[in-house]
Amino acid sequence: MKRPFIIDCDTGTDDTIAILAALGCEEMEIVGITSVNGNVAEKHTSQNNLDLMEYLGRDIPVAHGAWLPLSGSRDSNTDPKIHGKTGLGNTELPHAVKLQFDPRIAATFIYEEAKKRKGEMELLVTGPMTNIAIALAEHDDLKQYIKHIYFMGGSTVGGNVNSTAEFNIWADPEALHAELMSGIPTTMVGLNVSNRAVMTDIQEQRIRSYGSREGILAADLLLYMIARTKFGDYAARMHDPLALAAAIYPECMEYESYYGDAECTGTYTRGHTAIDIFRKSQNDPNVTVATEINVPLFSEWLCERIRIAGEKGEELRK
Numbered sequence: 001m002k003r004p005f006i007i008d009c010d011t012g013t014d015d016t017i018a019i020l021a022a023l024g025c026e027e028m029e030i031v032g033i034t035s036v037n038g039n040v041a042e043k044h045t046s047q048n049n050l051d052l053m054e055y056l057g058r059d060i061p062v063a064h065g066a067w068l069p070l071s072g073s074r075d076s077n078t079d080p081k082i083h084g085k086t087g088l089g090n091t092e093l094p095h096a097v098k099l100q101f102d103p104r105i106a107a108t109f110i111y112e113e114a115k116k117r118k119g120e121m122e123l124l125v126t127g128p129m130t131n132i133a134i135a136l137a138e139h140d141d142l143k144q145y146i147k148h149i150y151f152m153g154g155s156t157v158g159g160n161v162n163s164t165a166e167f168n169i170w171a172d173p174e175a176l177h178a179e180l181m182s183g184i185p186t187t188m189v190g191l192n193v194s195n196r197a198v199m200t201d202i203q204e205q206r207i208r209s210y211g212s213r214e215g216i217l218a219a220d221l222l223l224y225m226i227a228r229t230k231f232g233d234y235a236a237r238m239h240d241p242l243a244l245a246a247a248i249y250p251e252c253m254e255y256e257s258y259y260g261d262a263e264c265t266g267t268y269t270r271g272h273t274a275i276d277i278f279r280k281s282q283n284d285p286n287v288t289v290a291t292e293i294n295v296p297l298f299s300e301w302l303c304e305r306i307r308i309a310g311e312k313g314e315e316l317r318k
């Protein structure tokens, strides 16, 4: 039996690589892809998702989602230098002409599809948690229908937008707060592990050599990410694919359960994930946190999933 998943994302270079790898995960039934404001505006993340499905010949529903964070801030997108103007770096996919958006907005899509699966639905969230928070606010009974949420975001230490906040949580801390307080079993994959999940031109060439649409697209995105690196280390960080790995290949990481929350106020700390790593809180653990990563295992797994996605894709498109 395949595990039903909704992928909720702000596509995004590394979100795209996560989606490509997910298409190579035979364990998953991808029920739909829901889009959220984040790396770029929602009009781009949703269009990227739709274009991607049509380009790859996959008939997976794509839904629009929140175009602002819960706070209503209009200042919550990434610098266009990071993911490019529309989110896919230098890549321009053909505009979808056959596929249409699902008529439902993300929060409704998530609720209705989760309810149908009677508690078996899992979510992979690779952008701000806005759509899930809206769905939880609109549907009191949603939490009983979601088996697990795996998200990329936060960190046990440090940030990447500033010294304390990681982008996905910085963009909508109230949303993560709502999710963490919901009681849904949750796994967090933060910068403390994802900053180490790097791929280089060695993997770029390997993935390109697969020759499939999936492989070439992933390689092009990887090349863009390697070129844009600020660190001069010729490597790209696979933040979002690592959250997929937590769901499908948990063996490539180690985990601890902690109490955690998102900081929603603070002069310098809004968007910080306060993970109680010293176990000082009286509260019970509410999140499983990835604490260690085996980089070679992860990187091998990711390349392999993209290879399988490409083989399946080429077959489908014949």
Ligand code: BDR
Pocket (backbone or CB within 6 Å): 012, 013, 014, 015, 039, 078, 082, 126, 127, 152, 160, 166, 167, 168, 239, 240
């Ligand atoms: C996260 O922010 C985005 O730039 C990436 O897609 C990833 O989800 C990393 O901080």
Ligand code: CA
Pocket (backbone or CB within 6 Å): 009, 010, 011, 012, 014, 015, 038, 039, 126, 127, 240
């Ligand atoms: Ca993302």
